[in-house]
Amino acid sequence: MPFNVVDLPGTDRVQRSSHAPRVLIYSHDTFGLGHIRRCRAIANSLVASYPHISVIIVSGSSVISSFQFGDGVDYVRIPGVEKQTDGRYGPHHLNLDLNDTIRLRTDIIKQVVLSFDPDVVIVDKEPIGLRGELVPALDILRRRGARIVLGLRDVLDEPVKLHEEWRQCGALDALGQIYDDIFVYGLESIYQPLAGLPNPHLFEHKIRYTGYLKRAVPSPMPPTRFPRITKGPFILVTPGGGGDGAGVIDWVISAYEADPTIELPSLIVFGPFMSRERRKGFAERIARIPKLESLGFEPRLELLMNRAHCVVAMGGYNTFCEVLSFDKPALIVPRVKPRLEQAIRAERADQLKLIDVLHDPQESGEGPRDPLRMAAALHALPRRMPPSQAFVPNLLDGLPTIGRALADDLSLPVRDRPAAQSSLAKS
Structure with a gap:
């Protein structure tokens, strides 16, 4: 697989010099x-x-x-x-x-x-x-x-x-x-x-x-024990740092609660900035659903992105780069406050057929989130073509x-x- 390369140099160091750039x-x-x-x-x-x-x-x-x-x-x-x-x-x-x-x-x-x-x-x-x-x-x-x-x-x-x-x-x-x-x-x-x-x-x-x-897979470190569902095909759900990612996580969990027939399980990574109270509430709901597991924070998220079959994310710049780098079918749920950055990126990428986009109606004030709408998107996601099939030069x-x-x-x-x-x- 061409994406399984490390992003750090090897153990051999060049000679140190105080005169180098x-x-x-x-x-x-x-x-x-x-x-x-x-x-x-x-x-x-x-x-x-x-x-x-x-x-x-x-x-x-x-x-x-x-x-x-x-x-x-x-x-x-x-x-x-x-x-x-x-x-x-x-x-x-x-x-x-x-x-x-x-x-x-x-x-x-x-x-x-x-x-x-x-x-x-x-x-x-x-x-x-x-x-x-x-x-x-x-x-x-x-x-x-x-x-x-x-x-x-x-x-x-x-x-x-x-x-x-x-x-x-x-x-x-x-x-x-x-x-x-x-x-x-x-x-x-x-x-x-x-x-x-x-x-x-x-x-x-x-x-x-x-x-x-x-992005590339980080260089080897002591083995990390990831949840059991990562041993087979799974959906990675990541809100980035997690400080503003409660909405997309709630929507994904509610989809599994409403539709137990969603084919692939999901691993939800909360991120380091999600509040303890939010994380605790989500963890209690996740524990009741066999197809869901969670992690608090994984600094080497590239390892999980590389393993995952597909991705649900908010669509920040780095996550978008990882989706492209590891060529993963992705569903982007962009935030619209306080900036439209993620929404602008997601809509343009959707037009180019790099990813699929799903807007959160609750964030935009249009109404409550429909769990079955997210469930339908999760059913379709594993069959989506990867970004490389959009053939965007020099991407x-x-x-x-x-x-x-x-x-x-x-x-x-x-x-x-x-x-x-x-x-x-x-x-």
């Missing part, structure tokens, strides 16, 4: 797992292509330590900030107000930039960071001559909403003034996330569509394209940036 990846991580998983995939791919380099991920993810990283990759965790379902932010753990937390994050990011002195910086999604926390670091990086890249997922939000958000915070100016490159981790033929923004002549020449980021070229785009900066055995020689003495 360095990459810093910024991931603000305020909700779910999407940002850190995307950054991890890029970091592991870069050190696989350029084993002599060093990569540091600066992240606010509370679960970053659960993930595997390749040799040459490490991370600095900044204090976490939570994005609530209504779009507002607050500290995750600290007993500080938001302003003090952002100030602390800003200082840590700046110090990492001063000490690590990267040659390439990849900023995930937020051009100036959360609440502008990246601006001081970006100023230093510009003075030091680093190559600064903005990495964007295929869909951000509705153009009007994105324009207003970025205009208010100053991110629009950063596209033209700060960034050397803008990588869109998708295909132009599927969606153009920056279309409709004003003054496109200032940044459109910087945009490179890479294709989606292909999964993202990681090698990023590596080639950065080759001039990373392929040399020693750092080729003049500023790097004396930058540690400067602020």
